[in-house]
Ligand code: SF4
C-alpha cells in the first residue's frame with residue numbers, strides 16, 4: 001500500500017475543508033491520533049479518493065474508523081436510523097400512508113410485512 | 126432484458142414524483158418493466174458506517190429478489206443506492222463473503238447467484254446508453270425555454286473504480302437535458318457534492334454547506350436546478366427554502382425530460398414540488414414562448 005505523502009490534494013478537494021479550513025482530511029484519517037468527534041465529518045463524496053495522486057482512499061479509512069469506533073461515538077440520529085433499518089428494512093418511516101401515495105402515483109404497493117419479517121430474520125430480531 | 130426501478134427509502138418517503146417520472150419515461154421507451162414490491166432500502170451511509178457485512182447482506186437480499194424475477198438490470202434513482210448496491214454486488218463476487226451471505230439468505234428462502242448477470246445502473250446513465258439515447262431523441266416533442274444548472278449525484282460519478290464513468294462522461298444529466306433544447310449554465314458545485322449526506326450526520330454543518338451552494342446557484346444565472354438524487358433534492362428544495370429568500374427551485378431531471386417528451390405537468394407531479402408556483406410559472410412562460 002502506498003503511503004500518504006501529506007500533499008494535501010484530498011483536503012483541497014474536500015467539501016468539509018472548504019467549510020472549515022482546520023479540517024485536514026489526511027491528518028485525521030491517516031494520522032496517529034484518530035479524533036472520534038470527527039465521526040460525522042464526511043459527506044461521502046469520494047472527492048478525496050478521486051484527487052489523491054497516490055491512489056489512496058481516505059474515505060474508506062473514514063468509514064473503517066466509524067465501523068471500529070465505540071458505539072458511544074455514533075451520533076444518536078444515526079443510531080436511530082440504524083434501528084429503523086433493522087426493525088423495518090428502511091431508514092425512514094415507510095408505512096401504509098406512504099403506500100397510499102405510491103398507489104395514487106401509479107407505483108407498486110410495497111409489501112411492508114414481507115420486507116419487515118425477512119429483514120428482521122437477517123438481523124436476528 | 127427485464128428492468129426494474131429500485132425506489133429506496135427517501136424517494137418513497139418524500140419524493141415519489143421522481144420514481145413516477147422515471148417510470149413513465151421507461152414505459153414510453155418501451156423497456157420491459159417489472160415492478161418489485163419487496164425491496165428494502167439500501168441501508169445508505171448509515172449502514173455502511175456501522176456494519177458493512179450487514180450492508181452486503183441487506184442488499185444481497187435485494188439482488189436475490191431481482192434475480193428470482195429474472196431481472197437483468199436494476200435502475201437506481203439515488204446516488205447512495207447506486208453506490209451501495211454496486212459495492213455489495215462486487216463484494217458478493219468474493220467467494221468467502223458469498224458463502225457467509227448465502228447461508229443467511231437461506232433463512233428466508235433466497236439465494237444470490239454470482240454467475241447470473243445483473244446490472245446496477247443509475248437512470249441518468251441508463252438514458253445515456255447509445256440506443257436508449259437515440260430512442261429518447263425520437264420522443265422529444267417540446268422544447269422547454271428554461272436555463273438549468275445541474276447538481277450531479279456524487280456516488281454515481283465516483284469512485285471511478287466502481288462507476289466506470291470517464292471524466293468526459295460526467296455530464297450525463299446535462300447532456301440529456303440540453304439534447305431536448307434546454308440551455309445550461311455552469312454551476313460551481315455541479316460535480317462537487319451537494320453535502321446532503323450531512324443532513325443525517327450533522328445537520329448544522331449540512332446547512333452551512335447548503336448556504337455556500339445556494340449563493341453560487343444564484344450566481345449561475347440558471348432559473349431551475351436539475352438534480353438526480355433525492356438527497357440533493359432535499360438539500361436544494363426543502364432546506365434552500367428554509368435558509369434563503371431568493372431560491373432557485375430544484376426539480377428532478379426526469380420530470381423535465383418527461384415534459385419534453387409530452388407528459389403533462391400533472392403527469393410529472395410538478396405540484397408535489399415545494400416551489401410549485403415558481404416552477405409552474407417558469408414552465409408556463411416557456412410553453413407560451415414556444416407557441
Ligand atoms: S469523501 Fe469525505 S473526506 Fe473525502 S472529500 Fe468527501 S467529504 Fe471529504
Ligand code: SF4
Pocket residue numbers: 003004005006007008009010011026051052053054055056057058
Ligand atoms: S491521502 Fe493522498 S491526497 Fe491526501 S495528503 Fe495523502 S497522499 Fe495527498
